[in-house]
Amino acid sequence: MDVVSTSRRDGDHRPERPPGTLRIGQIAGVDVLVRASWFIVAALIAIMLAPRINLVAPGLGGLVYVAGVAFAILLYLSVLLHEISHALMAKSFGFEVRSVTLHFLGGVTEIEGESDTAWREFWISVVGPITSLAVAAAAWGVALVTPPGLLLFAFEALAYANLVVGVLNLLPGLPLDGGHVLRALVWGVTGNALRATVVAAWGGRVLAVLALSYPYLISAVWGQRATLYDYAIALIIAFFLWTAASASLATVKVRRKLPSLQARGLARRAVSVPEDLPLAEAVRRAREEHAGGIVVLDRRDGSPSGVVEEAAVAATPQERQPWVSVGSLARHLDEGNTLQVGLAGEDLVRAMQDSPAPAYVLIEPDGSVYGVLDATDVDRAFAEA
Ligand SMILES: [Zn+2]
Structure with missing residues (x-):
């Protein structure tokens, strides 16, 4: 037995x-x-x-x-x-x-x-x-x-x-x-x-x-x-x-x-823009600052309210970009999609698992935007570690 x-x-x-x-x-x-x-x-x-x-x-x-x-x-x-x-x-x-x-x-x-x-x-x-x-x-x-x-x-x-x-x-x-x-x-x-x-x-x-x-x-x-x-x-x-x-x-x-997974090291630089800014202008600012992400700020309190994903930009024809506001294209940030930039290792993975999203906004302890964390960047870093 x-x-x-x-x-x-x-x-x-x-x-x-x-x-x-x-x-x-x-x-x-x-x-x-x-x-x-x-x-x-x-x-x-x-x-x-x-x-x-x-x-x-x-x-x-x-x-x-x-x-x-x-x-x-x-x-x-x-x-x-x-x-x-x-x-x-x-x-x-x-x-x-x-x-x-x-x-x-x-x-x-x-x-x-x-x-x-x-x-x-x-x-x-x-x-x-x-x-x-x-x-x-x-x-x-x-x-x-x-x-x-x-x-x-x-x-x-x-x-x-x-x-x-x-x-x-x-x-x-x-x-x-x-x-x-x-x-x-x-x-x-x-x-x-x-x-x-x-x-x-x-x-x-x-x-x-x-x-x-x-x-x-x-x-x-x-x-x-x-x-x-x-x-x-x-x-x-x-x-x-x-x-x-x-x-x-x-x-x-x-x-x-x-x-070895550190949110700060994996972050893409981001520009923070008001939600009524035309997309064309937001893209221009992002290029100028060599930023890989666009974070949309809430009109009332200036806190991050959304992330504009590359796919959304690519899907908007060039000639329409001056006429669309970034706010209308941004993916709204759910609770938990805004992470502290100091997160690392297991804490980082757990935070991402708790509120799955294609991208997260990383903020400094004072609430200012540090950058955007793309989930695929984390996956890649883990595979290469
Ligand atoms: Zn047992």
């Missing part, structure tokens, strides 16, 4: 509910989702367990599969407990938790944003495996006082499965909980969150290679013949670990590039 659980904390914006996902309810304000792939695994568990159930409870006939499915549900309820413990710990630190999803390899908790301290990361991660180990202990305790039969088998299997889930998830490599724990520890000791991610992600890659060698270990250490099932599981887990660890390494690359 190989079940892994991961907690995504990358804060990226994925759709609320991916296709093939069923919402089964809500716990403490967190959506509980089930992937369609889970049903296949529930059926597989039922089929795999059927011979064992036949041994402990003979004469069930076709009901062995019902018992098998019931056990699969029980198992995933314990995985759900594991995930909910992550969710509740994250919520207690004030994080938004979007959903808990059960899928064929276990579960995933979607937490909005990243842990801001190593300490929080540690607790949000470690509580999951602790919960699984606690469930294992409780199930084992109940098994001790349960008479032989189907129920005893169920409690013993539940204890064993949760022990495996708890221990496996403590392995020190991303995306496993143990990887987050390792990341929190390295982060806490070195004070460098990015380096901590690199260490934990490489831990994940090492685990992926170890997972791949698991069928060989079976034959070499235990002297048993590895089955096709062992190879398949090893391959799936290795692939899962390797891709997720690699994705973590990729985010580090992005993070390292981010600080």
